[in-house]
Amino acid sequence: MTSLTDRYVAATLRTVPAARREEIAAELRGSIEDMIDGRAAGGEDTTAAEREVLTELGDPAQLAARYADRRLQLIGPTYYLAWWRLLKLLLSFVPALVGVVAGLVQATDGDNVGGAVGAGIGAAIQTAVQIAFWVTLVFAVLERTNTKLDLPAWTVDQLPQDRPERQITLADAAVSIGWLVIFTAYLPLQHFLSFVPARAGDGHLPILNPALWSFWLPFLMVVLIATVGLEIAKYRVGRWTLPLVVTSAVLDLAFAIPVIFLMQNDRLLSPELVARFDWLSQPDNLDTVATVTIVATIVIVLWHFAESIIKLRRTAA
Known part of the structure; x- marks a missing residue:
């Protein structure tokens, strides 16, 4: 097994129950090895076969959900991961940015620092609520209308780099x-x-x-x-x-x-x-x-x- 397979297995195990990680890791590694051996027996290069096998298995987050018997669905399964990743990205910085700007505007408009802090916090909360609502609504509509977004397919190049199993770096x-x-x-x-x-x-x-x-x-x-x-x-x-x-x-x-x-x-x-x-x-x-x-x-x-x-x-x- 190469580091590519190790990265794929690590990415899959990240969100599965800890009690089943060893079992799932052994099962997944065995399946990957068998699939690579099958392709290699047909004359395919081992390195190329590994990439194709991992690509065929798909996004580790989806595979992990199947192992954990967890439905990736709030508005529908098709765009769940795209919705969740976009929502996390926007909420990670947009509300804070809006809150800081709103607080600075309020502070420069008067001499009430307390009011400026309150305005900033209020703006950040409102922004977070608006982002969550509108992003979810848009993806719900896309899901219900079967709109094709032509999102790029998952590839092994998106796997996170190797890192030690630490929560605190x-x-x-x-x-x-x-x-x-x-x-x-x-x-x-x-x-x-x-x-x-x-x-x-x-x-x-x-x-x-x-x-x-x-x-x-x-x-x-x-x-x-x-x-x-x-x-x-x-x-x-x-x-x-x-x-x-x-x-x-x-x-x-x-x-x-x-x-x-x-x-x-x-x-x-x-x-x-x-x-x-x-x-x-x-x-x-x-x-x-x-x-x-x-x-x-x-x-x-x-x-x-x-x-x-x-x-x-x-x-x-």
Whole structure:
């Protein structure tokens, strides 16, 4: 077997239950080998025969669905994979891009940063909903009307490159640790050097309440440092495990609960920062900023927890 067959088998096994992967791998490799031997016996070149056999077997995602007895159908089987791949691609960047643009436009149109953040989040959510609706509707119509799209046929050249069976790569770990280190370092740095100048132009105003240095800010820094340790442990293991999921959830809550509590009680932001901006010193606007921060914190924690559970199930399925 060559690396081409190995890549095909790996791509097929990626979405089948873990308990059946060895059985399916042996069966699939045996079938591929028999088909190649049959073609080679007829005088065909082995390398060319392998490519033709894998092309004949088709898209690994479809083959995996047959092995797992899973229907690739929401609107219909014909264009399911094309619909799913296009939807994932668009949702991966378009809502975020629209949200950032909408937030920047709102911020430049007035002096309400809280409103700008809310406008950006709202625009991103609306865009995601619109994309999901219209893309699904278009493919549903194409499916029901039997419209031929003449999409290019799947070929073995589309197989992903060989990669180790890891859920957590070095690049993923490096990015996560990098952001955590930067964020941890900025907690004390923002007290002396923030992006908010004082009214008199003499120095900068701290973003977070200096009174929190008595306990909460050191506590949050400890949580962030512990999270760095978790990222290192995740990389060494290479995949999510139940202890890692539980530890991650505990650390997320240890960070999120104080942030929510302090923001809800108007204790997170520096009083000098609030007084610096007229719009922020107004109770309604400050409540808006608090609400957006709390909702964003909850969404991030839930998203991270759901992602870890999904990856754990893929490992243990």
